Amino acid sequence: MTITKTWQINTMERDLSDGYVTKVIYRIKATDTSDGIEKARETGEITFTKPSSLPSEFIDYNNLNESTVLNWIKTKLGSTDVASIEAKLNTEVELVKNPVTATGKPWS
Numbered sequence: 378m379t380i381t382k383t384w385q386i387n388t389m390e391r392d393l394s395d396g397y398v399t400k401v402i403y404r405i406k407a408t409d410t411s412d413g414i415e416k417a418r419e420t421g422e423i424t425f426t427k428p429s430s431l432p433s434e435f436i437d438y439n440n441l442n443e444s445t446v447l448n449w450i451k452t453k454l455g456s457t458d459v460a461s462i463e464a465k466l467n468t469e470v471e472l473v474k475n476p477v478t479a480t481g482k483p484w485s
Contacts, residue, residue, distance in 0.1 A: 396438030
């Protein structure tokens with residue numbers, strides 16, 4: 378079983394005066410490639426503190442792309458947290474495919 382994790386941006390909050398992004402809400406979808414169906418999802422939020430002056434590498438809001446913002450998120454989270462989130466999704470997908478508990482009652 379192969380699991381594909383797709384990182385996406387849900388939305389961003391920015392300062393209207395200069396376009397500085399102050400908050401990003403993201404999600405990661407875990408899809409089992411054997412059937413192409415999403416089996417698990419994680420959502421998170423990252424905040425960025427605006428510096429007193431914009432950095433030289435500042436990218437205008439209208440020139441941002443999803444890849445750039447995802448790199449910001451993964452950098453802010455750090456490789457350990459990114460790996461932990463993805464491992465958690467792997468476990469969740471495995472439990473969907475091979476459950477170890479069930480709910481219900483034995484009578485009608």
